[in-house]
Amino acid sequence: MKQEIIIAGFGGQGVLSMGKILAYGALMNDLEVTWMPSYGPEQRGGTANVTVVISDTRISSPIVDTYDVAVILNQQSLDKFEHSVKPGGLLIYDPYGIHRMPERKDIRIIEVKAMDATIEYGNAKSYNMILLGSLIKVDPIVSIDNVLKGLKKVLPERHHHLLPANEKAVKIGMELVNE
Amino acid sequence: MNQEVKLMKGNEAIAHAAIRYGVDGYFGYPITPQSEVLETLEAEMPWETTGMVVLQAESEIASINMVYGGAATGKAVMTSSSSPGISLMQEGISYLAASELPALIVNVMRGGPGLGTIHPSQSDYFQATKGGGHGDYHLIVLAPATVQEMADFVGLGFDLAFKYRTPAMILADGIVGQMMEKVVLPEPRPRRTEEEIARQCPWAATGHSHGRKPNVVTSLELDSALMEKNNERFQRTYREIEKNEVRYESYHTEDAEYLIVAFGTVARICLKAIEDARAEGIKVGLIRPITLWPFPYDAIAEASKTCKGILVTELNAGQMIEDVRLAVGRNMNVRHFGRMGGIVPNPSEILSALKKELIGE
Structure with missing residues (x-):
C-alpha cells in the first residue's frame, strides 16, 4: 500500500498544515510517511503545495511525478496538477475561485464546497480541516481518530482549546461528501 | 529505552x-x-x-x-x-x-x-x-x-x-x-x-594550573621546515581516515548492467527511478556514497565491473562525476545528469536520462 498525495493552493490556505496533520495521522497509523513542502516566498501569497507520501513499506523518493490523490484549491494548481494524477486516481477540488473545471475522464473527481462550508461554519481558520475531513472520507488512508491525534501533536499546547472546533470542522468536511 | x-x-x-x-x-x-x-x-x-x-x-x-x-x-x-x-x-x-x-x-x-x-x-x-x-x-x-x-x-x-x-x-x-x-x-x-574534556583532549587550551606545559593552539608556523612536518602529520591523518572511514550504501548492484551513483536525497529519487526501470526489465543498481570524503572509490570500481555504463546524478553541473571517473578509469562510459539552480528532477526525468545517456533510447 502506497499513496502519493499532493495538496496545492494559495499560501495561507493551510495547505502545508493540512499535509502535516495528514502526515502525523499516518504516523499514528504506524505507517511510513514523507512530507515535502514547496518552501519559500510563496508562504506569503502565490501558490503553495506539499507532497505527502504514505506507505506501509520504506519510502524511496519524497519527490514524485504523478499522484494517487490531488487536493486542489485554486485554478493555478488545477492547471498544474490535473494531468499529474495517475489514471484511476482521485482529484478533490474546491470550486470556489475556479473557473475552468477539471476535465479528466479517467480519474475520480470529487467537488467539495469547502469554502462555502467554512463561511457557513463561521470559522475562517477551519478551511483546511474541513477539506481534510472530506479527504479522509473519500480516501480513508488515515482514520479520523488518528487525524485528531495528529492534530494534537501539531498544535502547540497553548492552542489545545481549539481542538473541539477543529474536530467539528473535520466532521463537517466528512459530511460534505455524503451528499 | x-x-x-x-x-x-x-x-x-x-x-x-x-x-x-x-x-x-x-x-x-x-x-x-x-x-x-x-x-x-x-x-x-x-x-x-x-x-x-x-x-x-x-x-x-x-x-x-x-x-x-x-x-x-x-x-x-x-x-x-x-x-x-x-x-x-x-x-x-x-x-x-x-x-x-x-x-x-x-x-x-x-x-x-x-x-x-x-x-x-x-x-x-x-x-x-x-x-x-x-x-x-x-x-x-x-x-x-x-x-x-x-x-x-x-x-x-x-x-x-x-x-x-x-x-x-x-x-x-x-x-x-x-x-x-x-x-x-x-x-x-x-x-x-x-575533567573529562581535559582527559580526552590533552592538546586543548583548558588552563594549566597543574604545572603542565602550556598548550598553544594555532595554525601559524613561520618555520617552513616545521610547517612541512605539520602538513605531513595532517596527510598521515587523512590517509588513516581514507583507510578506516569510507561509508556507502548500495542497492540492487548484484545483477546490475547499469549503475547510478548519487548522494543525499537525490539518491532516493534515483532509487524510485530504478524501481521503475526494473519494472521495465532494465537492470540498474545504485551506489550512494555516504562519506563524500573519504570517497568510496573501491566500492564503485567493484560494482562497475559488471556494468556497461554509469550515470552520475547530481543537483549540479557535474562535480562528483570527477571522483566516479577516477574510480573506474577511462574505459567505462560515465555520463552525467544534473539539474541546477534549485531545480530538483523527478524520477521519470532520471529514468529518461538513463535511457538516453546509457542505453541510447
Whole structure:
C-alpha cells in the first residue's frame, strides 16, 4: 500500500498544515510517511503545495511525478496538477475561485464546497480541516481518530482549546461528501 | 529505552540530536533553507537543561570563529548554514583544519553560485570535498539522505572529528533539510565534564594550573621546515581516515548492467527511478556514497565491473562525476545528469536520462 498525495493552493490556505496533520495521522497509523513542502516566498501569497507520501513499506523518493490523490484549491494548481494524477486516481477540488473545471475522464473527481462550508461554519481558520475531513472520507488512508491525534501533536499546547472546533470542522468536511 | 518515533524536518532533527549528543555550543546565523536548526535550538532552550550555549552571532564569519575558539578548549561545538554562508566561513574552516581542531559544520545546500536561490542544490560538492578554504586539507564529509541520517550524523560527525582531530561537515541538500519524516532521536547523554574534556583532549587550551606545559593552539608556523612536518602529520591523518572511514550504501548492484551513483536525497529519487526501470526489465543498481570524503572509490570500481555504463546524478553541473571517473578509469562510459539552480528532477526525468545517456533510447 502506497499513496502519493499532493495538496496545492494559495499560501495561507493551510495547505502545508493540512499535509502535516495528514502526515502525523499516518504516523499514528504506524505507517511510513514523507512530507515535502514547496518552501519559500510563496508562504506569503502565490501558490503553495506539499507532497505527502504514505506507505506501509520504506519510502524511496519524497519527490514524485504523478499522484494517487490531488487536493486542489485554486485554478493555478488545477492547471498544474490535473494531468499529474495517475489514471484511476482521485482529484478533490474546491470550486470556489475556479473557473475552468477539471476535465479528466479517467480519474475520480470529487467537488467539495469547502469554502462555502467554512463561511457557513463561521470559522475562517477551519478551511483546511474541513477539506481534510472530506479527504479522509473519500480516501480513508488515515482514520479520523488518528487525524485528531495528529492534530494534537501539531498544535502547540497553548492552542489545545481549539481542538473541539477543529474536530467539528473535520466532521463537517466528512459530511460534505455524503451528499 | 525511549524509542519514541517522531515526525520532524531534517533541520529540526539536527538541532535535537545536537542537544542529546551533549554538544557544548552552537554558533550560527540564519539563512534559508537551514534556519530551523537555530530556530529549534532557541525554542528548546538547552542552556536551561544541558547547559549548551546557543548563540546567534552577528555573521557567519563570527560564527565560525566562535566555533574555532570553543573547539580550541576541547568543547564539542558546531555551526550550520547554507551555501553562501558556508563560503563566508571558509577561512575559519581552513584554520580549524590547520589547528587540528574537532568541530561540526552543517551545510544545507541551496542553488548557487552567488546568493542564488533558496531551493535545493548539491553544487558545493567541490567546495566541501576538495578543500573550500586555502591549503592542503580535507574535511570528513557526510551526506545524509534521510531525516534519520540528519540526526545520526551529528553524533557520527563529532565522534569522527574528535577521533581524528579534524573538522567534519554534514553536507545536506535543501530537500532533506526541509522535508519531514520519521526519526528516532539518539538517547540523551550529559555534556562532558571539564575533567573529562581535559582527559580526552590533552592538546586543548583548558588552563594549566597543574604545572603542565602550556598548550598553544594555532595554525601559524613561520618555520617552513616545521610547517612541512605539520602538513605531513595532517596527510598521515587523512590517509588513516581514507583507510578506516569510507561509508556507502548500495542497492540492487548484484545483477546490475547499469549503475547510478548519487548522494543525499537525490539518491532516493534515483532509487524510485530504478524501481521503475526494473519494472521495465532494465537492470540498474545504485551506489550512494555516504562519506563524500573519504570517497568510496573501491566500492564503485567493484560494482562497475559488471556494468556497461554509469550515470552520475547530481543537483549540479557535474562535480562528483570527477571522483566516479577516477574510480573506474577511462574505459567505462560515465555520463552525467544534473539539474541546477534549485531545480530538483523527478524520477521519470532520471529514468529518461538513463535511457538516453546509457542505453541510447
